Amino acid sequence: VTGQPINDARTTAPAWQAVASLAAFAGVAALVIGVADAFTRQRIAGNEARELLRVLHELVPPGSHDNDLAADRVLLPVDGPGEELRPVHRARRAGAPTAAILASTTTGYAGPIRLLVAIDPGGQVLAARAIEHQETPGIGDFIDPGRSPWMDKFSGRALGEPPVERWRLRSENGDFDAVAGATITSRAVINGVRHVLEYAADHREEIWAP
Numbered sequence: 001v002t003g004q005p006i007n008d009a010r011t012t013a014p015a016w017q018a019v020a021s022l023a024a025f026a027g028v029a030a031l032v033i034g035v036a037d038a039f040t041r042q043r044i045a046g047n048e049a050r051e052l053l054r055v056l057h058e059l060v061p062p063g064s065h066d067n068d069l070a071a072d073r074v075l076l077p078v079d080g081p082g083e084e085l086r087p088v089h090r091a092r093r094a095g096a097p098t099a100a101i102l103a104s105t106t107t108g109y110a111g112p113i114r115l116l117v118a119i120d121p122g123g124q125v126l127a128a129r130a131i132e133h134q135e136t137p138g139i140g141d142f143i144d145p146g147r148s149p150w151m152d153k154f155s156g157r158a159l160g161e162p163p164v165e166r167w168r169l170r171s172e173n174g175d176f177d178a179v180a181g182a183t184i185t186s187r188a189v190i191n192g193v194r195h196v197l198e199y200a201a202d203h204r205e206e207i208w209a210p
């Protein structure tokens with residue numbers, strides 16, 4: 001029988017060489033992916049920190065405090081079930097607290113509505129914002145900043161202003177008007193802001209601790 005020898009030394013490298021080059025390639029690939037991942041994580045963390053500060057500054061303007069709003073925070077327990085903590089950010093001028101920003105999630109028409117509420121040390125609302133929601137465009141998105149002044153109605157309000165039992169829709173013997181055709185979103189936000197004020201009253205010492 002004529003033909004090529006089965007092991008032609010000119011074309012077939014030893015198996016260990018193939019294994020070694022595969023391992024080297026895998027090592028380089030892992031290194032490249034690892035470095036890229038570290039850079040990406042760092043960039044995402046940087047973007048998130050900037051975005052957090054931007055949102056916090058929408059509620060408490062930069063000129064109204066002299067501390068680092070994003071860094072000055074306490075983690076307080078959520079008063080529902082579970083062991084989650086909620087961050088509360090504090091604004092200060094010359095060391096004295098001037099505002100606290102609390103987060104709350106309320107259930108709207110289409111899902112959770114995430115709220116941020118800034119209050120002063122007297123418990124009065126400085127500003128309330130919906131920062132994330134899935135309410136229907138054109139119906140429930142009046143809570144977006146710039147789309148309607150509806151969220152401004154909370155500024156200057158507090159737990160006694162109106163009395164807590166009147167923190168509900170006018171149609172339910174409360175003091176707040178709903179947006180017509182969007183009662184569910186309106187009710188959810190009123191409940192969410194009231195919840196923040198009740199929480200702040202219950203955790204006054206931790207929130208305003210020096």
Ligand SMILES: Cc1cc2nc3c(=O)[nH]c(=O)nc-3n(C[C@H](O)[C@H](O)[C@H](O)COP(=O)(O)O)c2cc1C
Pocket residue numbers: 109110135136137139140141178179180181182183184185186
């Ligand atoms: C497609 C669709 C989307 C809706 N989106 C919302 C919404 O985002 N927020 C809301 O409060 N109601 C929404 N509604 C209306 C509610 O079903 C409900 O009718 C309304 O909240 C009641 O408000 P009213 O008492 O002022 O009529 C939507 C209804 C439909 C059919």
